[in-house]
Amino acid sequence: MSKISFKPMYQQVYESLRSRMASGELAPGTFLPSENVLAEDYGVSQGTLRKAIDRLAADKLVVRYQGKGTAIALIDSDEALFRFFRLVHSDGHKLLPSSQVLGAESGQAGEDEGKALAIAAGDMVFRIHRLRMLDGSPAIDEKITVPCAAFPGIDELTTDHVPNTLYNYFQERYGTTVCRIREHLIAKGATAGTAKRLEVRAGHPVLQIRRVAYDLNDRPVEYRVMLCLTDHVHYDADLKR
Amino acid sequence: MSKISFKPMYQQVYESLRSRMASGELAPGTFLPSENVLAEDYGVSQGTLRKAIDRLAADKLVVRYQGKGTAIALIDSDEALFRFFRLVHSDGHKLLPSSQVLGAESGQAGEDEGKALAIAAGDMVFRIHRLRMLDGSPAIDEKITVPCAAFPGIDELTTDHVPNTLYNYFQERYGTTVCRIREHLIAKGATAGTAKRLEVRAGHPVLQIRRVAYDLNDRPVEYRVMLCLTDHVHYDADLKR
């Protein structure tokens, strides 16, 4: 073994478990084998194995229940929407946007989409266009692009059957877990189309959020552009060093 | 001992070390006693003590050097500016803004400032107004408010002597370590004054970032409003779950 490739055991175990989750061998919602069993399997002590699971738990890929076991995290349930949703009402109260799907159809990836999703321009993608409301008035004009190759059969979705918690759908139907997103924010004037949908004049300042979502293998699985009216809402970022 | 107040030893040690850092007893840039010594002091095993320091290291409050010891993190040096600075050039290359101080004077806190800094409106504050440039053209119109009570003597700063890495200055002169910031982002049209300074027309869309910075005791120590031209720059947010 060459020296530069040395990795601590707990890291190897961490990576192994993580890739077994990525491959679908360990499915969301099920329980891991107990720490004793896993330690035996990997031929390490329980302490070393715990250190690996500590990292998975810190990543929130896994949830521990004392006395019961360790479960592979599900993205759905209670806070499905809010894990990656940083837009909050300025009054502090929660913000549960209803949404109205304006379109859902497949097409060929453009320049931007291809680059964001690490596919070739022209590859098949599926697009969802949706308008999210807040307190009854339109607040977010949202366009979502997803590579068909990663989600076979997704192009059969119709406007009336787009799930409103998409990441939950990815996980349940495709075993794809979104575990990281990256967002680029700028301020710009609303285009004519966006302005009409948001019921403001063209050029009205809107917050543009360009998001790329990554799965457990660090591959981009979704590209999303949101144009937000921030008159009664703001983007909340909390940076701990 | 009542049951509900039970805390694991490693957490007690973590909190103790953290508060000793907050009080200035453990100063930034110095080294902690060795793990063996600390374990002895606290009457715990080395493993338990390591777990406490693991958390401090995860918080980046402390840096470990194998063979040398564990140092209390300094905020200055190389990446002082970029730890909390999320604005990056759209071309990807780094962005080192030069700044031009437009004003630095004390005054009384207004409504917003008081609420953000958890002080009463009317309490003395010190304000810095500064314009940051990017590639030679103005890009950020920045107003900073700091409570005088937390930084005695800061009102003696003059326009020509405002340090450009403020958090570094807080730490070196006052022993105050900014360890967390919270930012609220919205898009809005530039006011007349801002527009003039940024050399755009009034109403031009700008990204407004309202930041509150917190010290180790979780007390707000700075309030900052940045108005950013995002024509060649964007705000970069990375959310791992």
Added chain:
DNA sequence: AAGTGGTCTAGACCACCTT
């Protein structure tokens, strides 16, 4: 009672830095 995760210990060996 048996199994699970949660805490804590004592000790071994290693890699790295300093003297």
Added chain:
DNA sequence: AGGTGGTCTAGACCACTTT
């Protein structure tokens, strides 16, 4: 050589959940 942090082990005891 001696001290520091980094890894790993084996075992103890506890709290919680299930059977």
